Amino acid sequence: MRPAELRALLRDVRRGRATPAAAARRIAAAPVERLEFATLDHERALRTGFPEVIFGQGKTPAQVTAIARRLFARHGLVLATRVEEPACAALAAAFPRAEVHERARCVVLRRRRPRGAGAGHVLIVCAGTADLPVAEEALVTARTLGSRAELVADVGVAGLHRLLAHRRRLRAARVVVVVAGLEGALPSVVGGLVDRPLIAVPTSVGYGAHFSGLAPLLAMLNSCAAGVTVVNVDNGFGAGYAAHLVNRGVRS
Amino acid sequence: MRPAELRALLRDVRRGRATPAAAARRIAAAPVERLEFATLDHERALRTGFPEVIFGQGKTPAQVTAIARRLFARHGLVLATRVEEPACAALAAAFPRAEVHERARCVVLRRRRPRGAGAGHVLIVCAGTADLPVAEEALVTARTLGSRAELVADVGVAGLHRLLAHRRRLRAARVVVVVAGLEGALPSVVGGLVDRPLIAVPTSVGYGAHFSGLAPLLAMLNSCAAGVTVVNVDNGFGAGYAAHLVNRGVRS
Amino acid sequence: MRPAELRALLRDVRRGRATPAAAARRIAAAPVERLEFATLDHERALRTGFPEVIFGQGKTPAQVTAIARRLFARHGLVLATRVEEPACAALAAAFPRAEVHERARCVVLRRRRPRGAGAGHVLIVCAGTADLPVAEEALVTARTLGSRAELVADVGVAGLHRLLAHRRRLRAARVVVVVAGLEGALPSVVGGLVDRPLIAVPTSVGYGAHFSGLAPLLAMLNSCAAGVTVVNVDNGFGAGYAAHLVNRGVRS
Amino acid sequence: MRPAELRALLRDVRRGRATPAAAARRIAAAPVERLEFATLDHERALRTGFPEVIFGQGKTPAQVTAIARRLFARHGLVLATRVEEPACAALAAAFPRAEVHERARCVVLRRRRPRGAGAGHVLIVCAGTADLPVAEEALVTARTLGSRAELVADVGVAGLHRLLAHRRRLRAARVVVVVAGLEGALPSVVGGLVDRPLIAVPTSVGYGAHFSGLAPLLAMLNSCAAGVTVVNVDNGFGAGYAAHLVNRGVRS
Amino acid sequence: MRPAELRALLRDVRRGRATPAAAARRIAAAPVERLEFATLDHERALRTGFPEVIFGQGKTPAQVTAIARRLFARHGLVLATRVEEPACAALAAAFPRAEVHERARCVVLRRRRPRGAGAGHVLIVCAGTADLPVAEEALVTARTLGSRAELVADVGVAGLHRLLAHRRRLRAARVVVVVAGLEGALPSVVGGLVDRPLIAVPTSVGYGAHFSGLAPLLAMLNSCAAGVTVVNVDNGFGAGYAAHLVNRGVRS
Amino acid sequence: MRPAELRALLRDVRRGRATPAAAARRIAAAPVERLEFATLDHERALRTGFPEVIFGQGKTPAQVTAIARRLFARHGLVLATRVEEPACAALAAAFPRAEVHERARCVVLRRRRPRGAGAGHVLIVCAGTADLPVAEEALVTARTLGSRAELVADVGVAGLHRLLAHRRRLRAARVVVVVAGLEGALPSVVGGLVDRPLIAVPTSVGYGAHFSGLAPLLAMLNSCAAGVTVVNVDNGFGAGYAAHLVNRGVRS
Amino acid sequence: MRPAELRALLRDVRRGRATPAAAARRIAAAPVERLEFATLDHERALRTGFPEVIFGQGKTPAQVTAIARRLFARHGLVLATRVEEPACAALAAAFPRAEVHERARCVVLRRRRPRGAGAGHVLIVCAGTADLPVAEEALVTARTLGSRAELVADVGVAGLHRLLAHRRRLRAARVVVVVAGLEGALPSVVGGLVDRPLIAVPTSVGYGAHFSGLAPLLAMLNSCAAGVTVVNVDNGFGAGYAAHLVNRGVRS
């Protein structure tokens, strides 16, 4: 139960729209639900503002679908990331209205559109065409959580004017997510242009002494620009999630 | 020239307190100043809201002091980090009112106290006594930049109740910085308790297969808690800086 | 020949149920048996209490089956781990009563059920759904060796209450095995809650800077909780084996 | 308060030797004590059977002494490991009856000798003379915690007969700790000789492609002997602690 | 032209069995032969005693076959290693009398059997069944070069008596090759038993923190037994070649 | 627009062959073109002398073809590297006159042959047959950019005379590219023979402790020959590009 | 004997200024000179255009001085790099006119000033103040070899305008050397601005996950800018040497 839902429920009780007994049952629904292979943490929405997200890697299609069913029933909102093709098909079959983001390997289930949270917006900047799937995972995540978010693609540092052309947009954002493979230099350059929190996402795009993302990861951790924080290689989800938390501001 | 100074200057012009000519001279003061060994980026305060920070490592005491002099003359506010003992002494001699933070190896020079920026505050949580110097670097940084900030020490995960006792404080913060060495598990546990952006700082406290901070760095990058972003090993400065940017919100 | 069998045989001799000559022949059966591609160590059961375990990786189906035949003939008890699909099928064909544990990739052959060894039991705790195959390898191993063993699934540290709900069970165990991928923080948290030997198993569940299990391996080796020992990445077998040795206590 | 103390106190209450009020005061003594630089976890003794151990690395002599004072006042038993020379001197000055184990860099403070816990004993086996400091850290730890423990030195695998000469002793132990640098082969050889839990400790003794203990660490994690678990490089403390937990058996 | 052939030719000239002109033509045959994709080093047999060996990895079947044809025409003796399946088939088709060693992925072409070179023999010892392909590559190589060579399989250190049973054979060899995966402890144990040069071959058999052979490679490089030298992971060829050079002694 | 084209256009204007208006339109064509998934940097030809090169890895066939179309329309010259098989087919279908270099995985599109740039030529030297694809990528790149270039194959250091036979050719080149896998020793040997800039390319040809090119990469970075610079593993393109820049000399 | 000297000598012979006998003696002076601890390669000047450079690391002051003496006697030109303080003092004592470059740890001995080689010049660009020693090593090397060379300091990517202010200078150079620590992003940005060969030098300036230069080294090897080649960490000498070879053009 997300905080807003809880408050709504309590208002309903005060206004007589829900009996205390019914409200009690709904609130008392066990915060932890046990499946054979998973222990669902329904209370997480209360604690952290969003229901548990399904991490698809290493789960069978049946497991993903079963977990999605429980979460959807309780929260009306499900985000599944790193969903492999078979699990994707299984979800689409089980939830005909599922939004499937193929390139980003994400699936979203929801009862209604989120309202924009926070006064600002998240800007996602991406160094190369091959980094797009990760950037889109960040985009889908931030939007599903309720933030407004936009994406600027293919503005790597070897063609600075491409980036400088977006300077105004960069400064208008509440928080910037920068996605880059190869040498991962883009966050340092962007970080010198803005006074916003900047979340850097290294990608595994590269070869040889790239070591599947180690090169840009190290570069970003050592950025000479202040205010840069970093997430795991290819972790668009984590960046989108953290960006939303920054953008949302304090819940009132 | 920080943005607020610039706005004040322009207001002075409008009100006739400053002649356009004088204001022009002051604004036109070259944004880049060249020393033999450094190219100072005075415009950075305009771009990113804070003057260039002096990174002390690898600079001689004479270089650190010379750079500090120029920055202080232009901005009235200087933060120097990773200042080795001799450079520290040189700064203290040159600026008798310097604030020296010994354990954190930081020196702050300023004309007046900052006002608290942002409505919220930064909470810095630290896993062990040996991680304190890094946590204090984050604390000094966030405060020097203008945020309110507090520190909770020695609440490692092997004694959960120590941490749980601070749950309320954790939830009251706008952003949480978590500093941990050894296995770096604290951010994951804290991340499951709050719905705030969490910036994780691995430290080099450990031995053997710790590889001077690699172990907690990897742990934090792989955190199962969403919303965790990471900075370099022992980079208290970077965490405090990013936390301030989150806390400050949008400048109006 | 396992120690219990040897003692039984010697008692039979004393009681006249077996002639010394027959017993001698049986004992004298060569402790080492040579196949073209393997040298079976039949004496291991005497030395370490359990016959040689077949490590399936890198062996052909024919090799696995041939070794299983010899071990089964001598000891009536065979455990094969990391059995690839074709070798699994070959074993199932050769031993119709084989117990095949698919997810754990283990096969067990035995003449009769083991009696519970030791007064206590082994508790296996697993951080995420994707870690289950490794946890089950530990479970199958401990049970095949004769220990009572139980499994608690999906109680990662980002939802502490899921774990705390099992506190009593944790304290009731003689030894705890903790299986975790991602950042591998679970052993540190569990280790702070119990006063039992804790065996930590990192898994390869993760991506990017996880390096196929290196991240949780380093985390576990650097755990701030005392009493934690570690086995190789994905080595559920090793953890289950060691846990059994702890649980069994001293043979009398 | 250690569990035995708590039980004794409660028995005293039942027998009228202590008033409930006094007992309540004593039990209620806050489980967490805050110093400026540390948060002492006094409840740990209750949870895990032994008071918090002081990890000396990265702590100043003043910090180590202050923490030792508080722990000693509450528990009458203190173990400090990785105590650098100055902190060692400070402790010896503050506690004239401190037992200082120089080579092992441990200091023990206690009101009375421990009684032997567990029916069995811990055997520590050490491959080379240069590994002795780590082996002795394990020895001091296990003994301080209450186990009987013995040490066999310099029985590396290149001279097998040295090891085989101790075969009987190896088999008599409840649990074996094997300490080795260089290639770390000793645990595999010992593991093939015994049916006891074996805790392997890699040491940083070596050079070149030893990478300060990485070589034996990897070797031990990949041991072909079943039942081997591993602790961090040079972590004699961790091995001694875990060995004690195994040896102690279940508290009754 | 191998040295023996050259001496034979020169003796033929002295004895009048070959005209100087013919001999000159034969000797003058260009030592380097250029194909489009390869530069054959025919002189190598003169310099090092054996014609160039074909390293199959990364070469197309057509390339392997073309090179083999030229070498066979000049030297009557070809060894190809790491021959992938298609190249293997191509060679078998082109040379109906090719000896194909499937498990070792080697192909040998020769006009006549080699005579045993050297007074001694090479003993190859192998820790586990899964290490056999590498051990056989060493065996085929040593024999093709002309040494007598034998193989002892599956005598890992966790069952020492299996190894000790071969002590006499170990001591009878001129040089010992030890092949081992997992923790790579076998060379240290064997090295303590013999006074012969010992060539250690790590294999990629293992998983997790084995890093595809890094673990035994480091172990072998750090062996506490003197006289151990090491080759690359899975490099049975290199070990067999070096062992032959040791065994052959000085050519007279 | 490449510099030469620009100069030609301006000459046309001066000579009245083009109206200023038409020339202005052509020059003003936007330097940055936005596709949904890419931001083309048309100005790069002006800045760096060659249009953007398409890096095929991680791009879909449709993306590669769309980008190629735009670049070809603007510049009449396209180089695509690391083109996977499907994208290769797509390009060949879309541009029937495309030059497809299969082994090098490059595709070149151009309106007319380049004239030889620079007075000298590029010599590419390759250690083994398996390194050829990388060497050919360098060859195709240098030639497409306009340099004369030649390739010498299979002259590894274990057969020095093969290399020494080319000494004259080595000295005749303006710049030498050396491609080598395995231990990567060739650049050091060649570097000692010539007084030309030498660009070393490590390849992923090798196995075991080769770590997919890490071994020769480290070797080349540590070369004892002065004047050696290095590019990424398997980066024939980068070496060919840099060699062309050296060879071309200063544009007049 | 450098090529120019050789040609001059031969001209002298033709003109009768030197007798053939004397010239022969001078040319015949042994190209290799053996000291107890070194084998001097006097012919190198002929082969590569410059006498052997003394690499000071790991050599005693006596060794450095002895080698310098021989080289100076033969070539009148000596460059010593990585000269530790004591060797520096020894050289200064032995050669009162030695040029000592303290920060760069280089010593130069020469009979006369070099004339500028090549029509162009080398531009060295340096990201931060702490990278200066490495940049100066490059500067001293290029100048000692005969190139004109300049240095631009402290123009890191977080303050792009500092760099862009030098755009004209960048384009005027024949070859650019870019020296950077931290994340090593500068070569990518500079590489996008120029059409010159660019030699990137990572430095060890940084901490934590910088791994003493590994981070910028990997970044530079993976640069998205074409035409970038890389030398070892802190290898200013190598970069200066290679840059000179590029700048010098073809000797005529």
Add this chain to the structure above:
Amino acid sequence: MRPAELRALLRDVRRGRATPAAAARRIAAAPVERLEFATLDHERALRTGFPEVIFGQGKTPAQVTAIARRLFARHGLVLATRVEEPACAALAAAFPRAEVHERARCVVLRRRRPRGAGAGHVLIVCAGTADLPVAEEALVTARTLGSRAELVADVGVAGLHRLLAHRRRLRAARVVVVVAGLEGALPSVVGGLVDRPLIAVPTSVGYGAHFSGLAPLLAMLNSCAAGVTVVNVDNGFGAGYAAHLVNRGVRS
């Protein structure tokens, strides 16, 4: 007791020069001697032909001296390697006739000169002046064990003619040891010139991406020359020992 001594003793018995009782006492002298900190393996001389060698690293001067005393008393021949300065002084004080090899950090104690073992000799080749200490450790070791051995210094691959000048010496040796730092290319070049076993020793001479010897270690393990085996970084002792075993041939 070395084998030769044992045979001499037995001959003395047969000839009546020693009573069986005395001989028995001498033979029966315990093969293992226990000190508090060491277990001396006196039988090793019997098994491997040479008494235990003292590895000085990590041992105190008192320990080194005590062990040396026992070994000298029993075998009349002691080799101590990696002897730190204080232990060196202690040995020199205790054994006035000790041979101290400073640069190689070895100390040798012996009653009489060894006779040359083996018909051949060991040739040690060293790439640079800074590699000499390691090369000398190999030299001292091989000579102390009884081989004839010679050293050729400073013949790195960037000056091939220096090496080629020694071609005859290379071919005359029974076994070649090649010591090299930096990129470690020398073994590959030498390996292509000889048909002898070649033992390669990487050294830690280098910087940056040399990783203290990792670069040449990997290079040597991946050598394209057949017959190359490798020892640990800086392990001159190991190379000298193995070379002696090869050179000695079979004891008769």
